[in-house]
Amino acid sequence: MEDPKSPPHPLQRLMDNPWLLLLLSLLILILSYTGWGWFELANLPPATLP
Amino acid sequence: MANFKDNEVRTCDTTGLPVCLNAQFFIKLNAVCAVVFLLIGALAAIGLALTRWPAVHLLPADWFYRVLTLHGLNMLIFWILFFEIAILYFCGTTLLNSRLASKKVAWVSWLLMIIGAVSVDVAIFQGNSDVLMTSYVPLKGSPLFYGGIILVAVGTLVGVFNYFGCIYIAKRDKTYEGSVPLVVFGATAAAIIAVGTLLHGAVVMLPTFAWSMGWIETVDPGWYRLIWWALGHSSQQVNVCAMVAVWYLIAYLAVGGKPLNETVCRTAFVFYILFINIASAHHLLVDPGVGTEWKIWNTGYAMYLAVLASMIHGFTVPAAIESAQRGRGYTAGLFTWLAKCPWKNPAFAASFMSMGIFGFIGGITGVTLGTQQINIIAHNTLRIPGHFHATVVGGTTLAFMGLAYYVVPLIFQREYPLKPLARIQPYIFAVGIVFMSLTMSFAGSYGVPRRHWDVEFTGSALGHSFDPGATLMLAGVGVGGTLAFLGLLLFILLTVWAVFLGKSNAGSPMEHWTPPLPPVADEDMEHKTPGAFALVILLLVCFAVYYFANWKALADVWWVR
Numbered sequence: 001m002e003d004p005k006s007p008p009h010p011l012q013r014l015m016d017n018p019w020l021l022l023l024l025s026l027l028i029l030i031l032s033y034t035g036w037g038w039f040e041l042a043n044l045p046p047a048t049l050p
Numbered sequence: 051m052a053n054f055k056d057n058e059v060r061t062c063d064t065t066g067l068p069v070c071l072n073a074q075f076f077i078k079l080n081a082v083c084a085v086v087f088l089l090i091g092a093l094a095a096i097g098l099a100l101t102r103w104p105a106v107h108l109l110p111a112d113w114f115y116r117v118l119t120l121h122g123l124n125m126l127i128f129w130i131l132f133f134e135i136a137i138l139y140f141c142g143t144t145l146l147n148s149r150l151a152s153k154k155v156a157w158v159s160w161l162l163m164i165i166g167a168v169s170v171d172v173a174i175f176q177g178n179s180d181v182l183m184t185s186y187v188p189l190k191g192s193p194l195f196y197g198g199i200i201l202v203a204v205g206t207l208v209g210v211f212n213y214f215g216c217i218y219i220a221k222r223d224k225t226y227e228g229s230v231p232l233v234v235f236g237a238t239a240a241a242i243i244a245v246g247t248l249l250h251g252a253v254v255m256l257p258t259f260a261w262s263m264g265w266i267e268t269v270d271p272g273w274y275r276l277i278w279w280a281l282g283h284s285s286q287q288v289n290v291c292a293m294v295a296v297w298y299l300i301a302y303l304a305v306g307g308k309p310l311n312e313t314v315c316r317t318a319f320v321f322y323i324l325f326i327n328i329a330s331a332h333h334l335l336v337d338p339g340v341g342t343e344w345k346i347w348n349t350g351y352a353m354y355l356a357v358l359a360s361m362i363h364g365f366t367v368p369a370a371i372e373s374a375q376r377g378r379g380y381t382a383g384l385f386t387w388l389a390k391c392p393w394k395n396p397a398f399a400a401s402f403m404s405m406g407i408f409g410f411i412g413g414i415t416g417v418t419l420g421t422q423q424i425n426i427i428a429h430n431t432l433r434i435p436g437h438f439h440a441t442v443v444g445g446t447t448l449a450f451m452g453l454a455y456y457v458v459p460l461i462f463q464r465e466y467p468l469k470p471l472a473r474i475q476p477y478i479f480a481v482g483i484v485f486m487s488l489t490m491s492f493a494g495s496y497g498v499p500r501r502h503w504d505v506e507f508t509g510s511a512l513g514h515s516f517d518p519g520a521t522l523m524l525a526g527v528g529v530g531g532t533l534a535f536l537g538l539l540l541f542i543l544l545t546v547w548a549v550f551l552g553k554s555n556a557g558s559p560m561e562h563w564t565p566p567l568p569p570v571a572d573e574d575m576e577h578k579t580p581g582a583f584a585l586v587i588l589l590l591v592c593f594a595v596y597y598f599a600n601w602k603a604l605a606d607v608w609w610v611r
Contacts, residue, residue: 015316016229018217021323022242029246029280029327033348037276037331041339044272 052147053223064559073143073150077136077461084132091124092538099531104521114503115180122183128167133450134292135209141237142216147225151215159209166201169194187274196259203251210241232312236295239319244288246327250280272339283330289446291322296449297367297401304398306570307370315366321359335425349420357417364409369582376576378568384581395563400452400476407444411487414593424600433494440487451541459560464552472544479537486530493523
């Protein structure tokens with residue numbers, strides 16, 4: 001049986017911390033989707049028109 | 051220890067839970083507004099369904115696109131966001147034994163949202179913002195249109211932070227022990243996803259507003275699409291989280307179902323929080339500006355963890371129901387527990403059908419259409435609305451309707467009239483929306499485009515005719531849409547009647563929708579749930595067949611030698 005005095009599992013601590021979850025959510029969205037996509041659009045070479 | 055001020059709390063006569071009266075007021079206010087916008091969206095919907103039905107072709111071209119704009123914004127944004135704010139205030143107070151963080155902030159949130167939403171609808175009816183919900187640049191709406199959306203986004207953000215305030219003071223005042231309840235955790239996941247979503251909404255609409263005012267010359271269309279979809283698709287992920295939280299809540303209220311393992315359910319919500327927002331990239335799969343690596347990473351790999359989360363919930367919610375039902379003694383065979391469920395309780399029926407429609411139609415089509423290679427044969431066809439009408443309407447809206455069958459008696463303290471009609475309402479709506487969604491998908495498979503006034507190209511110099519089967523499917527869209535509209539209208543009429551004229555139940559428990567089920571103790575809960583497992587296997591088989599059939603359809607597009 002789990003010792004009630006033992007510190008919570010790290011996953012449980014993450015789940016009990018909405019602020020950290022909010023930060024991670026924004027971080028992944030901004031890095032993976034927005035930032036990367038924006039970077040690609042900003043570095044798009046101009047099309048060579050016929 | 052509760053933190054309510056004197057005269058700001060009542061005890062629910064049915065559940066025994068405390069109800070913060072300030073929160074109750076704003077739950078009612080936001081829920082009523084939500085239903086009003088649902089009605090506007092529904093009236094627009096029937097116009098659209100009867101226009102896409104070629105034999106009827108109700109609206110002229112300009113009104114079709116105006117009504118389509120109205121429908122998208124009222125259904126996908128206003129109805130959903132107002133109802134979600136109501137859910138957040140309920141979860142952040144009653145379920146945490148705590149008070150509303152701030153009444154003034156709740157007023158600010160509501161005022162911004164209502165002014166914004168009304169502004170958008172006025173702008174649409176003025177006829178100078180026929181830009182559809184997506185308002186893709188270079189289509190230009192009026193400043194009132196963009197300003198209204200900004201106000202709605204900011205107002206909703208304010209409401210979300212009021213919810214964060216609720217969970218902060220509840221933890222500070224120790225109004226609950228241990229972790230927050232699972233339903234609150236789900237609502238928190240929805241609130242977290244909403245922050246990123248609404249920030250993107252505000253960011254994309256500010257330059258567009260400036261452009262509509264003439265302050266800047268252009269807005270880059272590629273950039274607009276990238277940022278807009280982090281609002282457009284992610285806002286539907288907020289719905290998914292809120293909907294799943296509602297599934298858990300109704301499973302508990304209707305049959306006493308409790309998850310077999312809450313950690314697994316919470317982990318699934320964490321997957322949503324971390325990975326579901328990047329799924330917005332589906333909408334850019336045929337865009338030339340972003341590269342293949344970006345597309346494949348954001349629509350595969352990490353995003354599949356969010357799909358895994360949905361599959362976990364798709365098992366744990368029915369498993370919770372099965373566990374409780376088997377604990378009551380309904381142990382014969384695979385599905386006796388399911389047959390003995392309270393199907394005459396409209397809340398339960400709506401919630402369970404929402405799960406089925408969301409998973410079997412919305413989920414399977416969503417993952418398939420989100421595959422980069424397959425997307426090329428489906429993009430901008432009616433298959434896309436066929437998919438999201440199964441997720442947002444058959445899934446979220448139906449689940450929210452189910453919740454209303456408890457919210458009105460418990461929060462408004464009014465009983466629904468004409469209960470036999472209320473009992474069949476979710477079935478009418480579900481059958482209509484399933485029929486409409488499937489026929490939309492099949493019409494899309496024939497190549498019928500979405501957002502198109504006349505697929506018969508009447509009077510066009512360069513005409514095109516689809517297979518006659520497409521016309522039959524479009525008629526199905528009209529029939530299914532009409533049936534869903536009737537189901538929705540019935541829901542609104544019953545709810546409005548209940549709220550304003552219904553019999554008060556203040557001082558006594560709500561009238562049960564069905565005879566009370568035999569009680570089940572925690573130790574009697576069955577931990578083997580073969581029926582739910584069988585349903586999950588059925589889902590996987592359906593998915594495999596649909597997925598590989600689509601690869602076959604892709605291979606048939608042209609000859610590869």
